[in-house]
Amino acid sequence: MAGLFSPGLFAGKVALVTGGGTGIGRAIAGQLVELGAAVTVAARRPEPLRQTAAELTAAGPGRCHHLQADIRREQDVLRMVETVLERDGALHLLVNNGGGQFVSPAADISRNGWRAVIETNLTGTFTVCQTAHRLHMRQHGGAVVNIIADMFRGFPLMAHTGASRAAVENLTRTLAVEWAHDGVRVNAVAPGVIYSASAAANYADGLLEQCAGELPARRCGTTHEVAAAVCFLLSPGASYVSGATLRVDGAASLYARQLHRVPAHDRLPPYRGRAGPTGRAEPAAGSGRSRDREW
Numbered sequence: 001m002a003g004l005f006s007p008g009l010f011a012g013k014v015a016l017v018t019g020g021g022t023g024i025g026r027a028i029a030g031q032l033v034e035l036g037a038a039v040t041v042a043a044r045r046p047e048p049l050r051q052t053a054a055e056l057t058a059a060g061p062g063r064c065h066h067l068q069a070d071i072r073r074e075q076d077v078l079r080m081v082e083t084v085l086e087r088d089g090a091l092h093l094l095v096n097n098g099g100g101q102f103v104s105p106a107a108d109i110s111r112n113g114w115r116a117v118i119e120t121n122l123t124g125t126f127t128v129c130q131t132a133h134r135l136h137m138r139q140h141g142g143a144v145v146n147i148i149a150d151m152f153r154g155f156p157l158m159a160h161t162g163a164s165r166a167a168v169e170n171l172t173r174t175l176a177v178e179w180a181h182d183g184v185r186v187n188a189v190a191p192g193v194i195y196s197a198s199a200a201a202n203y204a205d206g207l208l209e210q211c212a213g214e215l216p217a218r219r220c221g222t223t224h225e226v227a228a229a230v231c232f233l234l235s236p237g238a239s240y241v242s243g244a245t246l247r248v249d250g251a252a253s254l255y256a257r258q259l260h261r262v263p264a265h266d267r268l269p270p271y272r273g274r275a276g277p278t279g280r281a282e283p284a285a286g287s288g289r290s291r292d293r294e295w
């Protein structure tokens with residue numbers, strides 16, 4: 001990625017990246033440090049955070065701190081933002097990348113499973129945005145990027161994440177308008193299928209590779225490709241971009257591939273009106289089972 005952005009682009013800037021210890025978040029933090037920022041990575045597991053912070057600081061020229069925080073816990077979020085402000089004296093750049101979900105048919109998602117994903121992806125993101133705004137950005141401005149997902153045509157087998165990411169996209173637009181007056185820009189980045197260790201582990205049995213073969217790009221995206229888009233949106237080059245969603249998916253969201261394939265069936269019978277052209281009601285097409293489902 002060397003040379004893509006001007007060296008020192010983010011020198012003197014303070015950034016917070018949730019979920020910054022691994023995968024896409026780590027790549028974002030890495031690029032910000034490479035461009036001179038003082039970055040804090042925050043998540044629940046201390047070890048990946050510690051290792052990422054050490055490696056990124058060693059690479060410089062910026063620096064990377066780490067902080068344990070669960071974005072589902074309001075107290076953690078408050079402490080996280082306060083710590084950054086006390087240590088670095090500002091918070092210019094916020095990336096809400098922490099999140100996750102699991103693969104499940106909507107019919108089988110437990111109430112607690114639904115709540116876990118919504119509270120992480122939606123409520124967690126909102127809480128971090130609101131806290132950063134209240135404690136600093138309202139007075140001083142800033143730039144926020146929310147990581148969402150390719151949920152534009154629904155998200156079969158991940159209804160919880162589809163619903164929460166769509167909500168965050170809408171939240172992004174609302175905040176872009178409400179906070180323009182405070183000098184805060186808010187944008188979203190929607191990654192398609194991105195190769196990260198976590199994605200490979202959570203979408204096992206070659207699912208990721210299978211998806212990749214069916215994408216317009218015929219490959220997964222890289223974490224660095226997402227990071228580059230985020231850095232652009234955080235940079236002064238995007239000073240007139242707010243409320244936007246940048247899709248980093250190699251056109252996957254425009255293509256008919258779906259993780260879930262609908263098996264052949266005739267359970268959605270057509271409506272044929274009260275009477276056909278002959279004046280008689282048209283007979284229902286398909287099997288007896290199809291007719292059973294007319295209601």
Ligand SMILES: CCCCC/C=C/C(=O)SCCNC(=O)CCNC(=O)[C@H](O)C(C)(C)COP(=O)(O)OP(=O)(O)OC[C@H]1O[C@@H](n2cnc3c(N)ncnc32)[C@H](O)[C@@H]1OP(=O)(O)O
Nearest residue numbers: 099100101102104110112113116117120193198199203211
């Ligand atoms: C095919 C390619 C598409 C690529 C698109 C996107 C890819 C990515 O986003 S990859 C990287 C994201 N990383 C992850 O998603 C990390 C793994 N996921 C999680 O950590 C969880 O999904 C989480 C967000 C729900 C974590 O919540 P947590 O509170 O830590 O989890 P709990 O163990 O306490 O469970 C709460 C609740 O959720 C149910 N549940 C959790 N995992 C599953 C599962 N795999 N299947 C079914 N249900 C699950 C769990 O059972 C709990 O509910 P109850 O049992 O009813 O109490």
Ligand SMILES: NC(=O)C1=CN([C@@H]2O[C@H](COP(=O)(O)OP(=O)(O)OC[C@H]3O[C@@H](n4cnc5c(N)ncnc54)[C@H](OP(=O)(O)O)[C@@H]3O)[C@@H](O)[C@H]2O)C=CC1
Nearest residue numbers: 019022023024043044045070071098099149194196198199
């Ligand atoms: N890879 C892909 O194809 C896609 C990924 N995404 C999204 O991009 C983001 C990064 O994904 P990726 O890098 O692939 O996967 P990772 O699992 O590596 O990233 C998710 C990060 O979020 C952190 N996190 C999860 N829950 C919480 C929480 N409650 N509080 C704080 N941090 C939390 C995790 O750390 P910890 O568990 O230690 O808290 C982890 O570092 C995620 O939101 C993901 O859903 C969206 C579309 C596609």
